[in-house]
Amino acid sequence: MTQILKVHNLSKKFGNKQVLDHVSFTILRGKVVGLVGPNGAGKSTIMKAILGLYPSFSGQVVFDGRSVKAHDQSVFRKVGFLIEKPAIYPFLTGLQHFQLYSSNKADIQEVIDELHMNHYINRKATHYSLGMKQKLGIALAIINQPELVILDEPMNGLDPQSNRDLRHLIMKRAKKGTTFIVSSHILSELAKIVDDVILINDGKVVLATAISELRQADNHDYILQTRNNIEAKEILVNNGYQAEIRNGQISVTLSASQGIVELLPFLINHGIAITNIYHCQTDIESILVKMLDESKSEVRA
Numbered sequence: 001m002t003q004i005l006k007v008h009n010l011s012k013k014f015g016n017k018q019v020l021d022h023v024s025f026t027i028l029r030g031k032v033v034g035l036v037g038p039n040g041a042g043k044s045t046i047m048k049a050i051l052g053l054y055p056s057f058s059g060q061v062v063f064d065g066r067s068v069k070a071h072d073q074s075v076f077r078k079v080g081f082l083i084e085k086p087a088i089y090p091f092l093t094g095l096q097h098f099q100l101y102s103s104n105k106a107d108i109q110e111v112i113d114e115l116h117m118n119h120y121i122n123r124k125a126t127h128y129s130l131g132m133k134q135k136l137g138i139a140l141a142i143i144n145q146p147e148l149v150i151l152d153e154p155m156n157g158l159d160p161q162s163n164r165d166l167r168h169l170i171m172k173r174a175k176k177g178t179t180f181i182v183s184s185h186i187l188s189e190l191a192k193i194v195d196d197v198i199l200i201n202d203g204k205v206v207l208a209t210a211i212s213e214l215r216q217a218d219n220h221d222y223i224l225q226t227r228n229n230i231e232a233k234e235i236l237v238n239n240g241y242q243a244e245i246r247n248g249q250i251s252v253t254l255s256a257s258q259g260i261v262e263l264l265p266f267l268i269n270h271g272i273a274i275t276n277i278y279h280c281q282t283d284i285e286s287i288l289v290k291m292l293d294e295s296k297s298e299v300r301a
């Protein structure tokens with residue numbers, strides 16, 4: 001898989017405030033990448049720098065092999081985006097927006113169908129609800145077959161069905177090779193679609209990894225139920241296991257050198273009667289929330 005975007009040592013100040021501090025990451029073609037982080041972390045600033053929207057920044061942004069210069073919006077030809085509010089003219093209908101922005105008429109109807117916009121597409125945008133406007137903004141970012149689509153908080157104002165439509169649309173296009181950078185605070189929705197995640201806090205990259213790596217890293221927790229939990233926990237702790245009693249059960253976190261294959265005979269050899277054991281797989285949303293919390297407390301410390 002080839003690289004479509006490289007951000008290297010990107011730094012940005014507003015006045016004296018350092019908003020981005022040597023941000024570096026790379027994105028591969030066809031990936032859906034989640035940009036997550038607390039309010040004010042710098043996500044939108046990164047997105048705008050990629051689009052060449054600032055008069056100045058330091059560091060390097062390379063899109064599709066070409067360096068993006070400050071105030072150089074030539075990337076717009078290959079990048080679709082929705083940042084902050086959708087750019088909508090209230091007295092044009094949805095369809096007129098497509099006619100205005102689209103260079104390829106063929107894919108207009110497809111995106112209208114995919115986002116279920118047919119019943120209001122001929123109404124003037126001034127009469128649209130928040131979610132309708134948001135969907136029009138997403139649709140406008142998707143048309144013209146961009147190579148990269150940048151969506152800042154696209155789930156804002158969307159109902160559950162529209163969220164599902166958006167997920168399908170992103171996954172379908174990513175399969176065909178379109179790359180997506182999506183920021184959202186709705187981690188449960190984001191977790192359903194992203195391949196990679198970049199965690200930003202206080203203008204720095206805290207973590208950039210594949211979701212599959214996160215799942216693996218979080219793969220070592222087991223819940224144990226025994227005839228005598230207190231005694232079992234003591235034996236585990238005294239023999240180098242990380243174990244604690246939670247909600248009347250023993251929670252065991254294995255280290256990289258400890259395997260479940262060794263844990264089970266160990267318990268049996270110590271006469272511990274196991275009544276139940278299961279692998280505790282945390283969902284990605286919880287992992288991301290935990291990481292965000294950890295990164296926030298690191299900054300506070």
Ligand SMILES: Nc1ncnc2c1ncn2[C@@H]1O[C@H](COP(=O)(O)OP(=O)(O)OP(=O)(O)O)[C@@H](O)[C@H]1O
Pocket residue numbers: 014019037038039040041042043044045046
């Ligand atoms: N034009 C600007 N002038 C001055 N400060 C700005 C400007 N744009 C952003 N900032 C500041 O830069 C920091 C990062 O803002 P940014 O919008 O990138 O955060 P974010 O991670 O997208 O936050 P949110 O999740 O709330 O959208 C914030 O402290 C914000 O106040």
